[in-house]
Amino acid sequence: MRDKSPLGLHDDPISEFERWFARAAESEIRLPDAVALATVSASGRPSNRMVLYRGIVDQGLTFFTNYTSRKARHLEANPHAALVFHWEALERQVRFEGEVLRLNPEQSDAYFAIRSRPSRIGAWASFQSTPYRERDEILARYAEIEARFEDADVPRPDFWGGYRLVPDRVEFWAGMPHRLHDRVEYRRRDDGWERHRLQP
Numbered sequence: 001m002r003d004k005s006p007l008g009l010h011d012d013p014i015s016e017f018e019r020w021f022a023r024a025a026e027s028e029i030r031l032p033d034a035v036a037l038a039t040v041s042a043s044g045r046p047s048n049r050m051v052l053y054r055g056i057v058d059q060g061l062t063f064f065t066n067y068t069s070r071k072a073r074h075l076e077a078n079p080h081a082a083l084v085f086h087w088e089a090l091e092r093q094v095r096f097e098g099e100v101l102r103l104n105p106e107q108s109d110a111y112f113a114i115r116s117r118p119s120r121i122g123a124w125a126s127f128q129s130t131p132y133r134e135r136d137e138i139l140a141r142y143a144e145i146e147a148r149f150e151d152a153d154v155p156r157p158d159f160w161g162g163y164r165l166v167p168d169r170v171e172f173w174a175g176m177p178h179r180l181h182d183r184v185e186y187r188r189r190d191d192g193w194e195r196h197r198l199q200p
Contacts, residue, residue: 059166091175108161
């Protein structure tokens with residue numbers, strides 16, 4: 001364990017996060033962009049799952065999904081969520097909480113266009129989070145979509161797109177000796193960010 005904390009004290013937590021993420025991306029960590037997304041249903045029931053972080057847009061952290069998925073239904077009912085990045089090999093963690101907004105269609109189109117062709121076909125083939133009986137069903141639908149777009153580009157379906165979480169609270173955590181971990185919390189205020197350390 002390190003004796004000296006790696007925590008910087010940048011005034012802007014988004015800039016600080018980008019520095020941390022760059023370190024994780026340069027390391028040998030597999031899927032440094034994997035992040036836990038927690039949402040809450042209209043009835044107050046929480047749910048958590050892993051998604052892939054896809055960059056900063058308008059000071060928000062972005063991810064993409066099917067708009068009929070369980071997570072999307074939660075966000076329609078309660079547009080607040082939390083994200084947690086945990087990079088065990090680096091003994092670092094970053095937590096975000098805030099409001100979630102849909103990206104505009106042009107932003108979703110731009111990301112969809114850089115996905116691999118099989119992934120774009122897969123987005124059309126899946127009615128995400130809905131039950132089905134046999135795997136052959138979804139494989140048959142994939143083949144059907146593949147044939148439909150055989151000689152054409154695969155456009156973004158209107159039921160698929162992006163979100164951005166605009167944080168009002170961010171916490172940076174660094175593992176330290178004797179479980180005296182270092183934590184720095186940022187909270188958004190009208191005039192910027194308020195920053196303070198938290199006890200472990």
